[in-house]
Amino acid sequence: MDAEHFLPFRKSAVISLCAEELPDAERASFLEFARLLAALLHHRFHVRGDSVLDAYQLVDPAEDERTIRAATPRDRAAARATVERELVALAEAADFTRIDAAEIERSFAEHSLVKVRLEIDDDDIDTAMFFRRGVAQRTEKVKWLYGLRRRSVEFTSYSKVLVYIAFTERPQATADRPNGGVLLKMFQNVPRNDLEMLYPRVRVRMRPLDKLLIGVPAVISGIIVLVTKLIASLGLLVLLLAFWLGLREESVLLDQTALVTLGAGVAAFGGYLVRQFSKFKNRKITLMKTLSEHLYFRNLDNDAGVFHHLLDAAEESEVKETILAYHFLRTADRPLTAAALDQRVENWFRARWETTFDFEIGGGLRTLRELELLTEDDDGTLGAVALPEAKQRLDRRWDNLFRADIPISSAASAGS
Known part of the structure; x- marks a missing residue:
């Protein structure tokens, strides 16, 4: 640079x-x-x-400050133009550099220092401006081989990053999608490849590695459940299905033992599905926690x-x-x-x-x-x-x- x-x-x-x-x-x-x-x-x-x-x-508007008169849409539009103009001028005067679109797109494509894959929801974003100041090369220890070892990773870091997001005026506003308004934040010590984390609305997505960590054990344990718990129940279900479809003339006797076997198999399979879903949700919660902690300790100022x-x-x-x-x-x-x-x-x-x-x-x-x-x-x-x-x-x-x-x-x- x-x-x-x-x-x-x-x-x-x-x-x-x-x-x-x-x-x-x-x-x-x-x-x-x-x-x-x-x-x-x-x-x-x-x-x-x-x-x-x-x-x-x-x-x-600040919630703890009163106004002497209601602002019209024209007043707010003029005020927003003033805010954006002064923000750019002050950022330049404070020796911040505007981050262009190519640099932001590169941060999305390159490997993030924080092991979280994100998807940005920018449908309601009208204007987005990012500024940086203080470029430095840093080295940090990160977990490797499932946390068994650590390795040094060198990356480009920005001492300060200024984020301005203006939202589109919408006919109806909700709690998570406000009608117009702006978001103004400043962060410190932000790795260049983690700029996407600074967007206001991002969704955590599973990386291929995360899917493997959950999917491979799930397949193995599913096979074990199938062999040990469901084989008897599956045989009984196949015979019942064949009888109902007319492929088998001899009826199937559902005595107490058969019903217990069938119920045990279904319960085992249901418990297996619940456990796998819980693992998926817990993994996603862990990723969200990582993202929240990453932003919390880097947030410098707001509004x-x-x-x-x-x-x-x-x-x-x-x-x-x-x-x-x-x-x-x-x-x-x-x-x-x-x-x-x-x-x-x-x-x-x-x-x-x-x-x-x-x-x-x-x-x-x-x-x-x-x-x-x-x-x-x-x-x-x-x-x-x-x-x-x-x-x-x-x-x-x-x-x-x-x-x-x-x-x-x-x-x-x-x-x-």
């Missing part, structure tokens, strides 16, 4: 790594700049979160909580990208192009921290440009505003944040 945009360092770690490269006299000032920048971006995402959560409340998770992750990602872009532009010995800046950040993490990722330079530069912390020359090279001036501009923006909606240009000219 291509390198991900996700940088596996916390925001505080990235700020500390940049600060450690600065002279002692600049370190405290840079940390103050980083705190101001983080506070401004936090407010921006707070406002954005309120908007998307209001829309999500119309799409999937509106997923948006809170995404907002935090997107905010942290934007702070990291902006800090890195500003730091490397400011400490460069000459103006840099966007491509050169991108390469410089990636090389620094690869050389010093053995971390490979695809730095998303566009997000950091866009934020610097919006906050007027970026200088751009006619030849396309970029630079950063000096640290004291950058702090003043952020401080003015923070002071004016709750006064009025002052345009960026006006706020900048007011302090000059």
Whole structure:
């Protein structure tokens, strides 16, 4: 797979790594700049979160919250469009990658790490979106030879998987098939070949091995029951059938011994069928238990909580990208192009921290440009505003944040 945009360092770690490269006299000032920048971006995402959560409340109302007016179908349709648009945007901002249909189909075809065969019921699914973040190769011990031994299996795992399912509007709703609505979940440590387990409605199907484990012993035990319990009863039944069909003239005497023999044989055969059916049901229950435990320990968040998770992750990602872009532009010995800046950040993490990722330079530069912390020359090279001036501009923006909606240009000219 291509390198991900996700940088596996916390925001505080990235700020500390940049600060450690600065002279002692600049370190405290840079940390103050980083705190101001983080506070401004936090407010921006707070406002954005309120908007998307209001829309999500119309799409999937919380049972413990009341609404001031009933939503119309048009309101819900507009809210769902907002939810889906913001979900995609926030997922991308949080460095999630959209899982395409080919990758999902491959997970259905390949061998699952959990020994469960599934069939998806997608008749009522209108829209399905899967996102992943944090691709890693892992090794896990799995049972082999009917649990007698264990072997190591290497597989691709996703640190986090985001699932969005929107259901089709139906004339009549039931408990298991709701009318419209959405399902939003986030999972962690999901093997790539187990993506089908994350669908909301799946049916457990017997694998060929499961059928053999039940079928072969059933055939053997059936033969034993037939030979030891039913042979006398079958002979009696054959004679009765031949007499009733006119193939035998001599009548069959049904005395007490014959009736007892016949009843014992039928009871034995009935008990055998009940035992085999119970084995089949118990095997299916075991598979369902395996599936439930697999999902339970991997479930990370649900419903509106997923948006809170995404907002935090997107905010942290934007702070990291902006800090890195500003730091490397400011400490460069000459103006840099966007491509050169991108390469410089990636090389620094690869050389010093053995971390490979695809730095998303566009997000950091866009934020610097919006906050007027970026200088751009006619030849396309970029630079950063000096640290004291950058702090003043952020401080003015923070002071004016709750006064009025002052345009960026006006706020900048007011302090000059």
